[in-house]
Amino acid sequence: MIGFIGAGSIGGAVITGLIKNGYDAKEIVVKGGKSNRTKALQEHLGFKLVQKIKQLEDVNPIFIGVGANALDSVLLELKSISKDKLIIAFTGNATVAKLRQSLPDAKVAHAIPNTPVKVGAGFTGITYSEKFTEQEKKQVISIMGYTGQLVEVPETQLGILGTVAGCSPAFLDLFIEALSDAGVKHGLNRKLAYDAAIGMALGSSKLALQSDLNPSALKDEVTSPGGSTIKGVAALEEYGFRNAVIKAVDAAEGE
């Protein structure tokens, strides 16, 4: 059995991605928060719901999806049942050092998933404490693999990786929304505008993934000499698109 403490936006997305992609719901135990959010998810997905962290005693690994404000109390409660368990926290401020200090008998890791885990297309960065064996890392991969890619990085890179992959679904959604607004401004109906923008983002991502060319060269393939695309690219640059994206990442990084 595997466990989750906290099934909000990201915890719930990982649980959904696991189950929708074939992980047995009967093998998942979840301790939710105060609202009925987790109960609603449980009715939809069929995992086991428990009321107390202690009820996760026989469960391993345990994933933590609570926010920063709830982390300390969760770790305090978890400590007595954490011996030799694999504990993977998604919480932003759950550094390996903090987890290690709070759960000295456990094997801890800090991971930052992104919301596409929900459809098995996630990109999750993870930093393991040195206690993790290669076999235990494989165990985590065998679970998170249901939700997409899992990439191990040193903790010095986990924050920026989490911003580039974890915050940016919101940035891309904003771009898609803006593109759809522009389509509507020029006469498309909203549904067709969204279908076109989303289909384009999906197709362009697939092309970038499968192509030998990097995105800069792929852009060059779209910009016909004297054509409409290069005029659009020039307008994006004039209005600071590239810099706006870099500044968004700076801001998310706290700069």
Ligand SMILES: NC(=O)C1=CN([C@@H]2O[C@H](COP(=O)(O)OP(=O)(O)OC[C@H]3O[C@@H](n4cnc5c(N)ncnc54)[C@H](OP(=O)(O)O)[C@@H]3O)[C@@H](O)[C@H]2O)C=CC1
């Ligand atoms: N959203 C994202 O895309 C990502 C978020 N993160 C990080 O994950 C953390 C959570 O973010 P997010 O999912 O967006 O936040 P949410 O507020 O959506 O989810 C947090 C969940 O934790 C639950 N919770 C709070 N206290 C407890 C408790 N004692 N026991 C069990 N469950 C509890 C809450 O339940 P209830 O509301 O029912 O009380 C809530 O559902 C943050 O630190 C964030 O930085 C990391 C990667 C991506």
Ligand SMILES: O=C(O)[C@@H]1CCC=N1
């Ligand atoms: O907004 C946040 O803090 C979290 C971290 C990555 C995505 N969402």
